Amino acid sequence: MDQQKVQLRKLRDFGENFSDTFQFIRQEFKPLMLSFILVSGVFMLVTAIVSGLYQKTAFGFLDQLETGVFTPRTFSDTFNSVYLLMILFSMLSIIAMQTVAAIYMKHRERFGESPSMQDVWSGFTRFFPKVFFYAIPVYLLIIIGFFFCILPGIYLAIVFTPFVFVVVDEERSFGDAFSRCFDIIKENFWISLGIYFVAYLIYAVFAGVIGVFVGLFAGVGSYFTTRELSTTAAWVMSVLNVVQYIFYVIFFVSVGLHYYNLVEAKDGTGLAKRLEGLGGNSNVNDNIEEQY
Template structure:
């Protein structure tokens, strides 16, 4: 007998947070195997980009390099490249995790394989990339107009890609449904994003804080080779910890399923249709859900 998490059910704030970590715990190995297979390239490239960016900053702090145009240009280029790689890595992690959840839903709790997730990833990649770029541009305009519109749109936009992938929907349909799902639930979705983002930020500080300390110490003490080794190690750790972005992605997926259930009752209809059938499995549905 296997214990699965019923994705399509109504959850409150606490249940979404709890079930996010329950899902992560139960699927840790297949999920992070898929993330490493699909996103591992960005861990390696990100490590190089982060290390190069940090070392460029350290070199620019050298008294002999102050005011040097080439040094400043090098810092700017390396920082831009590092930022670009990290943005791509976060997008790949977000999409891979959503595809994993979609496969989990389709297989009704059977452990998804990296090959299964890769099939979904390839299918949705260009549609999701184009949609993500458009949403990113809209968010920038939202934040430019007094910041508040950008804050308001963020929880809505987070629901668009889950809708697109879970329902194999177009961007227009997913965009409209995001606004429909968020109605009367904006604060809950915003709270989920805030709490999970805070968790990710704390975990990523494990690497970012030591990197800043190495920079500070390099100004005071000369330990070139040791500092380079430390930068490479913590750069790698920082990029590996980017995989923790799977946590808010799972939470957003559970938000989508919960709001969808409130609005459309998809899961209830499926259980009514399956009433009387026997399956050798257990789920996490409380009795009152039936």
């Protein structure tokens, strides 16, 4: 007997979010990971390359320790153009991955089936430019919140975590998506903070443990090839970047499931849709047990 597919738009508590997160990833593993890697993989790869170039320079002191000639790094050496490019492509990678996750889950929720690569790519080319430009003022606002006082920054970060899902799933303008995030977070801030914190912790553990082993393996191979400690360190950090980006899928699926929980608690559209389908045979969520 096939396992029933995870229903996205439903009320779920703290524990159900994580059980459904891993069940959803298990059920959708192949098409989800292919979409995640192939569509946003270019951004991941470029970020890893730029990060490797920067880390090669940053870890140059390791080579200097071997030669005994030490040259101190200046401010311009640390915060140079490569560093700025690394920050830019890191942001692009995060936004690209979250956009892919939002498009994938939107298609899955609306049609009850896994999207094809063409479906995900078409949605990505449509939404990514808008999401990117919308995200810039949101990121700046969060940074300002952290800069002036940490607590407002934390609050704004929690409020806007599902921002990409709001833009993609509800196809709202910037102003509407901005206010919608505040609207759905009402009376749900603390559970949202808890879910996002634990989801990020789970992602960090998986990415850290596996990334270290893979990174060390790549580093050993690099050292025996180049005999340069700085190049070895750069390879390790680049591999860690790629691995950590792949495991971001855990965090984004958890965020997406909580987004659907928030909008269901606010609007009740999922329940209304199922009630509508009771009189017909077109309900794709038949035989799914749920408590409200």
